[in-house]
């Protein structure tokens with residue numbers, strides 16, 4: 001089993017006065033980790049490592065990283081079936097989860113999944129208050145109501161959107177999903193929802209083999225270059241913002257679009273990805289749309305590059321905070 005040392009900084013235990021002073025809130029937790037067998041392809045360490053690095057390099061103050069705690073079961077049950085939620089709680093995987101999740105069960109996996117989903121929900125509240133917020137995890141867009149797929153246990157954005165619509169039913173939500181893979185689970189859950197627009201740019205011939213249509217899907221050639229990718233993004237996103245007129249934006253800043261990723265099959269450079277993140281984040285911020293940024297996938301041949309690319313996204317988000 002792979003081991004990770006405990007985070008060497010304190011997650012914020014915020015008093016109300018600190019909450020008032022903290023205008024860029026990111027969510028992370030020592031529980032954003034579950035043990036995996038040696039040589040498992042999922043880079044589980046990236047969540048805690050990126051949080052630590054962002055503090056060490058001065059991007060974030062320790063007080064800007066907040067532990068979201070565990071999500072309430074009722075929040076999960078707005079999206080997921082009771083049977084599925086309980087199977088993740090007790091480890092009795094069944095049906096498609098057994099074949100498609102790709103993560104072995106452990107008590108820590110259950111806690112991790114519930115904490116990371118809470119992070120996106122809390123970031124949604126923080127974005128409403130402060131304009132922009134990051135969950136240093138999330139973007140688990142392959143999770144379906146009754147099963148997990150592709151390393152995704154609970155669909156954090158769908159959960160956050162359902163919760164948001166409880167208190168503000170008229171809210172129009174745009175999900176910009178720039179992970180290299182299509183968010184089939186999110187499309188299944190929210191596809192018929194008129195208040196939600198899903199925009200995805202992904203590789204056409206890649207996982208998931210069976211795509212589920214979203215509102216606007218751009219299927220790219222394998223190993224697409226950065227200039228072609230950025231051109232498509234820059235011509236499409238402004239139209240969507242102008243025509244749909246969202247009230248909120250969620251951005252899955254998947255880093256598996258990098259040229260050295262093992263699964264993404266795209267050819268973007270680190271610089272291309274900085275341009276991508278800056279374009280999406282500044283487009284939302286210029287219109288003063290509350291924006292939630294989440295990680296999505298990343299499986300670089302060099303594990304530290306995955307972590308660094310997620311950090312790059314958060315640094316750009318920080319630059320666009322108030």
Ligand SMILES: [Zn+2]
Pocket residue numbers: 179180181254256296297298
């Ligand atoms: Zn992906």
